Amino acid sequence: MRLWHEALIPHLPRAQLLGQHRECAALRGAGWGRPHATVNYVFRHPRYLLYRYHLLIMQEMQKRGYRPNAQWLASEYRGKSLPAEQMETVETQSSPVYPEHDDAYLAECLQNLKNKGIEIDINHTDGTQAV
Known part of the structure; x- marks a missing residue:
């Protein structure tokens, strides 16, 4: 379970992008607050950031x-089996969304992808990936 660095989102291969959607849905639902070393930092922030x-x-x-x-576009949606839950809106223009997504985390994510045989050059402006 991992949230990829925000800078990688436009460059993620199909499988990783769709997997990220599933991870986010799981964390927004019953997975919220369940410890996992790779994503524990998410729980230190308001759920709105997720x-x-x-x-x-x-x-x-x-x-x-x-x-x-389209139900996932609503901030209060938590999945089919959980009731909707209002959350406090956090006004922030920060990018990346999570401060933990710094240069070191970007390098860690790139290495993780490389270990899977996926090499991404985030400097490509056309959205292609270098392999």
Whole structure:
């Protein structure tokens, strides 16, 4: 379980992008607060930040022609089996959404992808990936 560095979102291969949507949905739902070493930092922030990050994932999905369930576009939606829950809106223009997504984390994510046989050059402006 991992949230990829925000700078990687436009460059993620299909499988990783769609997997990220599933991870966000799981964390927004029953997975909220369940410890996992790779994503524990998410729980130290307002849940609204996870919603904002998930929006970035869904926007990229839509750019690529995927149609995520529109219910996930509502901040209070937590999945089919959980009741909707209002959350406090956090006004922030920060990018990346999570301060933990710094240069060191970007390097860690790039290495993780490389270990999977995926090499990404985030300097490509056309959205292609270098392999």
